Amino acid sequence: TPRWWGINVFVLLAIPFCVFMGSWQLSRFEDRVQDHRSATEQTAAGRKEAARPLSELLPVDKSTSGRRATVSGRYGKQLLVPGRELDGHGGYYVLTLLRTDGGKALPVVRGWLPGGADPAKAPAPPTGEVTVTGALQASETPGDNGVSAQGGLPAGQTAAISSASLVNLVPYRLYDAWITLDRGDSGMTAVPATAPANTGLDLKAFQNLGYTGEWFVFAGFVVFMWFRLLRREVEFQRDAALGLVPDEADEADEADEADEENIASPSGV
Template structure:
């Protein structure tokens, strides 16, 4: 049997079968990876910046389509009402809380020419006395991304109140009370480019908008198809090897000498 299994013809069959199994398994795993990747969030189309007034009207609310959009907004900063958002990292996806290297977001109200106020996060500083806290004067143009108002319980609960001039969240509901009479627009703008006339400040990282993916079931079917092909290849290999072994046994039985005439079977 071993001589049959290792005959040149079957050795070639073994090698071809192994190559087919490896190839079909890899192809099936690749299609499975494509299937899994299809469900992960992926980047949305990121249009060029537009004027914030075209996306957010006075008294209007941010929508799912406008959140994360790049915008430009012009106006004059109100230095007397600037706030520091306490215990923040330079990343909008990190919630508030006492963590190592936490600092402050510079939250400055921008008075708009058409009336009302836009909340602008100008950047991040490590300490409250950083020179970048100084607010630039005069007319400025800010380029950034629109972000939704944070829930009032976004930051961790504190055992003691924050010092004057500091807040825990960038909540429109809170800012309406702090900046009374300012006509605060919904949400806030995170500056993604240096504000002209301001001291250098570390930008707050805000990722480009993403959208949820959906499973592409066709790729899962392709993966199953490749693995079925691999199983079929094993079946065919077994079929050919079995036939070869049976044929060898038949040939061996045909080559055996016939018993002598008249001889008893036990002779």
């Protein structure tokens, strides 16, 4: 029948579509797992390799993030980055802008301190020309690695380490990258390099895995509903063959008789 032609066409289109979408979400999850593994291996390898000049590693991407870079300059304005955990303890980063000979400033995380962000406890940066060596990192954005959105912070603090967040806080042109020192400066704890954004097994990765399950469940539901409709159709045809289903003419006659009775006895008695 035309009705069943439509049902069958819908089922034949819906099942491959659900399977395709589920497979695509699964491939996204597998890509994130592979990116996480590669980023972890790259970060570990980056700690062992010789440092290279900063200019050779820019711009920062997945292949250069975590690599050791070296750059010279003079320290300038200092900021604090609150709400940063290290080894399960709350604290903050001490971020100092390194003004290079090229005219730009590079954000340098000199170390981590426990507790609330306190400018009085943050060690002052060294004076004069310095050469720093550390892991190169891409600019952060809100949502990456637990980074909160900028807003409502006291003067001298920033939520994210990025040129977009720092451009209104410092009077320098900025590199779109930052460095975390191999060794913490002035007794501070060194901040380890992190994997690039969107390469970790975060909530987004497990959302892809959840969507995979949902699409395959949808495919199973389509098959279940098709069998249920088919079963009802078979039962209806069987009842009709046994005369258990009244035809439309009989139903019309019964309706007419009921109307005549209501007219003859308006009170319904």
